[in-house]
Amino acid sequence: MRMFLTAKGLWRYVDGTATEDTEKSSQAIANIALRLEDSQLIHVMMATIAHEMWHALEAMNQRKDMSTKMWLKEKYATFRYSSDSMTKHLEEVEKLLMEMRSACCMPEQEDICATLLRSLPSQYDMLVQLLRMSMHKITYSAPIMGTLQE
Template sequence: MSLTTFDKVDKFDGSKYQLWSFKIIMYLRSRGLWGQVDGSSPPDRALMEQEHAAIVLSLTDSQVLHVLTTATAMHAWNTLQRLNESKDMASRMWLKEKFSTFRYTASSM
């Protein structure tokens, strides 16, 4: 796996988590690596290392800080998922609340 292949997946910078996660899953599947993260393939040390590297190298420095102590791709994936899906959910809930309490006024038009 060459480093130039990572040009196909934009580095995750903390925004658009769902889009990034979909792209990296597709990338890992195309390389036969996704099974090590979701547990559908028997553990293979070499593949686990490739997959962990692929995930970490597809992150910006600010996101790498969250996975510095992870030893496996599955641990890194779960950490990113936990951090970012909760942010996405909180944002959606906040927006839904904001929308439901919005009132049209003369100044809002």
């Protein structure tokens, strides 16, 4: 959106650096509004200048981003083995970690390892104990390799 508005010469009215030109601000509002979904538009309809509209959109997206991060962190904290196979379980871990990485809430390597080990069913208790006792520095790949070899 920013690139589009910049190309149209309207970004300065959105970021607030230009002196207010009501016609240009109205053009920016129209261009932004035309590209929003109805669910987004209802949050910004009352804005009278482009800068207000953009600020409202940023605030709405920050709330959404925060709720996404909280949901991902909760999903990660309660992650358990619920698959048909260990390979599928590891794929689910990878998928969750990719989602967390894209949401900028990636856990540390040690936390990933701890979560993976904690998520395993009781039939892997011996492997979990062996991995915990044998590692000085733990990385995500070590428990995966041990689990797949089991």
